[in-house]
Amino acid sequence: SSELTQDPAVSVALGQTVRITCQGDSLRTYYASWFQQKPGQAPVLVIFGENKRPSGISDRFSGTTSGNTASLTITGAQAEDEADYYCNSRDSSGNHHVVFGGGTKLTVL
């Protein structure tokens, strides 16, 4: 199986731009999806595929991939963006399994 690695914590000043990264071999083959999770709530999909946003997700969220690294960028971070963010993708071993990153705690200062 493969792994996805995320920084445990990232902070951003209110209104500034922040990038959250996710590294793993599977990202050379498959797109990452990104999820936002607030305390006591289920995760919410914010980015999938090649930088696609589900209906209702702010256009402040965008996604990119380069090599084995996927990035979630939040432009003009707001207080309500403070949350845990997780990436996931298909496992690169060809068994159709899914793997999640360990999560990044985003603090908006």
Added chain:
Amino acid sequence: QVQLVQSGAEVKKPGASVKVSCKVSGYTFTELSMHWVRQAPGKGIEWMGGFDPEDHETIYAQSFQGRVTMTEDTSADTAYMELSSLRSEDTAVYYCATAGYDHWGQGTLVTVTS
């Protein structure tokens, strides 16, 4: 609007089994592939398994092989996840989600305690 509604919290003893349900509304159940993940208190998300429409079979994470069974009752539009031989480390919130992870259940807390 797709909705996934899970069964309520459970408290189980070590060695017991738990079966969590996930009822789907707002979409044709048979057109969805369901996955299950869990999240231990204060920890990250762990994929448990789900239906793979490409191979038309349910696949399980290696760490749960032999202990987890995922089934569906299409007549009730409901998916189930049963985890056996419970141990304290299985204490977690268990979520069902559609395969694209665009729709999630509200989560079911399973507490394993003697």
